[in-house]
Amino acid sequence: MSLRKVLFMFICSSALFVMIMGEEEKKVVIYTISIRALGELRNIENSYVEHLTSYVRALQKKVDTLQKYLLSVTHENLDSNMSRVQYVANPLNSLALMRRAHEDWPKWLSYIKDQEGIQQLDTLAAQMPNAVDMNEALMGMERIERFYDLRAFDMANGLVAGRHLDTRMLAPECLILADFMYNRSEYTRAAEWYRLAWNNLELPLNPVAREFYRPNPEEVRKRFLISRLHEGSIDQIKEYLDELEQDPSVPLVYLKPKRAATDIERGCRGDFPPPPQLVCRYNHTTTPFLRLAPLKEEEISRDPLIWLYHDVVYDSEIAELTANLTREEMSQGYTDNYTTTEKERIFHVKTFEGSGEKLDRDLVNRMADISGLLAGNHTHLARINYGLGSHFPEHADYSDIKANPELVEEGDRLITFLFYLTDVPLGGATIFPKVNLTIQPKKGSALFWYNIHNDWEPHLLTRHAVCPMIEGNRWILTKSLLAYDQMFVKLCYK
Numbered sequence: 323m324s325l326r327k328v329l330f331m332f333i334c335s336s337a338l339f340v341m342i343m344g345e346e347e348k349k350v351v352i353y354t355i356s357i358r359a360l361g362e363l364r365n366i367e368n369s370y371v372e373h374l375t376s377y378v379r380a381l382q383k384k385v386d387t388l389q390k391y392l393l394s395v396t397h398e399n400l401d402s403n404m405s406r407v408q409y410v411a412n413p414l415n416s417l418a419l420m421r422r423a424h425e426d427w428p429k430w431l432s433y434i435k436d437q438e439g440i441q442q443l444d445t446l447a448a449q450m451p452n453a454v455d456m457n458e459a460l461m462g463m464e465r466i467e468r469f470y471d472l473r474a475f476d477m478a479n480g481l482v483a484g485r486h487l488d489t490r491m492l493a494p495e496c497l498i499l500a501d502f503m504y505n506r507s508e509y510t511r512a513a514e515w516y517r518l519a520w521n522n523l524e525l526p527l528n529p530v531a532r533e534f535y536r537p538n539p540e541e542v543r544k545r546f547l548i549s550r551l552h553e554g555s556i557d558q559i560k561e562y563l564d565e566l567e568q569d570p571s572v573p574l575v576y577l578k579p580k581r582a583a584t585d586i587e588r589g590c591r592g593d594f595p596p597p598p599q600l601v602c603r604y605n606h607t608t609t610p611f612l613r614l615a616p617l618k619e620e621e622i623s624r625d626p627l628i629w630l631y632h633d634v635v636y637d638s639e640i641a642e643l644t645a646n647l648t649r650e651e652m653s654q655g656y657t658d659n660y661t662t663t664e665k666e667r668i669f670h671v672k673t674f675e676g677s678g679e680k681l682d683r684d685l686v687n688r689m690a691d692i693s694g695l696l697a698g699n700h701t702h703l704a705r706i707n708y709g710l711g712s713h714f715p716e717h718a719d720y721s722d723i724k725a726n727p728e729l730v731e732e733g734d735r736l737i738t739f740l741f742y743l744t745d746v747p748l749g750g751a752t753i754f755p756k757v758n759l760t761i762q763p764k765k766g767s768a769l770f771w772y773n774i775h776n777d778w779e780p781h782l783l784t785r786h787a788v789c790p791m792i793e794g795n796r797w798i799l800t801k802s803l804l805a806y807d808q809m810f811v812k813l814c815y816k
């Protein structure tokens with residue numbers, strides 16, 4: 323047995339998630355799970371409004387022309403006291419009638435039917451989000467509410483995790499979220515959202531929008547009641563109806579106990595104690611490069627070993643990394659735990675598998691400089707963009723070698739590098755729930771940790787997660803340094 327195989331038999335893994343790309347979704351864009359893509363959708367919406375406006379203008383012109391014409395024919399030809407026979411008995415009239423009927427009227431019909439501009443609207447409509455995408459958006463909002471233990475009333479009024487977003491939710495949005503909660507059997511939360519839809523029935527204020535989008539009040543009332551009855555008692559219908567009329571800022575009583583928070587949720591809410599003040603220093607000893615550009619290095623955990631580096635990616639590099647990525651270049655990132663067919667969409671990602679462009683090469687070299695390890699000849703850099711309420715469930719970066727024998731060739735993921743390319747004002751923290759650690763992304767900083775022990779056993783405490791995004795545009799750059807590349811460089815780190 324070769325050395326590699328022996329080493330690998332020690333690597334086992336209890337649970338993992340792996341990122342894979344879905345080709346099938348390249349054509350059907352899922353906008354929700356990437357802020358970059360949502361920005362594109364916003365462009366599409368703007369174009370739609372522009373086209374609709376010019377279509378309406380053209381339509382208006384047509385209506386004016388038609389009206390003028392009809393007025394004239396009424397006066398000239400039809401508004402006469404002559405009987406029909408009297409009219410056609412005159413050959414001049416007959417000829418005029420013939421010509422009009424043969425030439426003019428068909429023309430008017432094709433004039434009406436010619437809907438210039440409709441085609442562009444069709445094209446844009448084809449790019450609108452599908453039902454799967456809509457569902458992703460609702461999942462994101464549900465996650466934001468659940469992970470951060472927010473009150474529906476506050477969310478609807480734009481008060482999210484202590485921050486005023488200066489926006490309110492309208493009745494149709496409250497209603498669709500209520501239906502979503504209801505479908506997940508979250509009846510108290512559904513009832514809260516139905517009550518908000520009920521209270522916001524007069525929003526939007528625009529009367530036309532209200533006419534088109536306003537939920538049916540009776541339907542909202544009915545669904546509110548049914549939600550209450552799922553967990554309550556039929557004898558209390560009157561009380562439930564009173565609840566509907568109550569001030570919505572008074573929370574509804576949970577008729578079934580609310581589920582306790584998970585470790586991850588506690589971490590996301592900021593309930594972990596602040597990280598211990600370990601070592602913070604300028605490190606310029608690792609490689610010759612660092613003697614020229616010392617690193618601001620912060621050790622934030624000893625076991626597992628986790629370091630935070632400040633100011634390691636330049637703004638110009640960040641601009642280049644995050645700009646100009648087209649829809650075709652980004653792929654869908656999923657989690658996959660190999661045991662279920664259910665895959666979860668988590669973000670949009672662009673990876674470099676080859677030797678990479680210059681910037682990627684520079685960054686990989688920087689990772690090698692920071693760690694003193696070998697970055698290997700493949701960049702395998704992933705640029706990742708999160709979306710509305712998107713998160714990364716708890717997972718480990720080490721691999722399950724039994725499930726993934728193809729990884730034997732390269733070795734396990736010894737180290738993970740995670741470069742934060744943007745600040746995230748709210749949400750989107752990286753958390754290590756097993757060691758009570760929460761790290762909020764800070765533009766230009768990088769996180770670095772060992773996934774496996776010296777004996778290359780998985781380090782179970784390195785399991786980590788990304789909290790649901792609330793506000794901001796979370797871009798990261800990540801890469802794993804593989805174990806075999808380090809065979810003769812870094813066998814031990816302690």
Ligand SMILES: *[C@@H]1O[C@H](CO)[C@@H](O)[C@H](O)[C@H]1NC(C)=O
Pocket residue numbers: 336337338659661662
């Ligand atoms: C995979 O997902 C299923 C269903 O959510 C879960 O029961 C199982 O524990 C997961 N397996 C791993 C290895 O995480």
Ligand SMILES: *[C@@H]1O[C@H](CO)[C@@H](O)[C@H](O)[C@H]1NC(C)=O
Pocket residue numbers: 401402403
């Ligand atoms: C048609 O007859 C009515 C009354 O019978 C009259 O008031 C009107 O002026 C006539 N119209 C024309 C175009 O002769």
Ligand SMILES: *[C@@H]1O[C@H](CO)[C@@H](O)[C@H](O)[C@H]1NC(C)=O
Pocket residue numbers: 460498499501502505
């Ligand atoms: C809830 O479930 C119903 C029935 O399956 C479905 O028609 C509806 O679209 C779902 N609504 C939401 C918001 O998920």
Ligand SMILES: *[C@@H]1O[C@H](CO)[C@@H](O)[C@H](O)[C@H]1NC(C)=O
Pocket residue numbers: 641642645646
């Ligand atoms: C994005 O692409 C445009 C056009 O190709 C180019 O001029 C611009 O410099 C690019 N921006 C970045 C940050 O790379």
Ligand SMILES: *[C@@H]1O[C@H](CO)[C@@H](O)[C@H](O)[C@H]1NC(C)=O
Pocket residue numbers: 603604605606607608692693694
């Ligand atoms: C610098 O970092 C390396 C590992 O990356 C570490 O071995 C070394 O002790 C650090 N130097 C100082 C002065 O902390």
Ligand SMILES: *[C@@H]1O[C@H](CO)[C@@H](O)[C@H](O)[C@H]1NC(C)=O
Pocket residue numbers: 698699
């Ligand atoms: C990787 O790159 C190094 C130095 O550039 C080279 O010596 C080595 O042969 C390369 N290895 C492979 C597998 O391409």
Ligand SMILES: *[C@@H]1O[C@H](CO)[C@@H](O)[C@H](O)[C@H]1NC(C)=O
Pocket residue numbers: 756757758
């Ligand atoms: C994490 O926090 C919990 C509760 O605050 C505590 O019981 C536990 O010991 C902590 N774990 C670590 C590794 O610090």
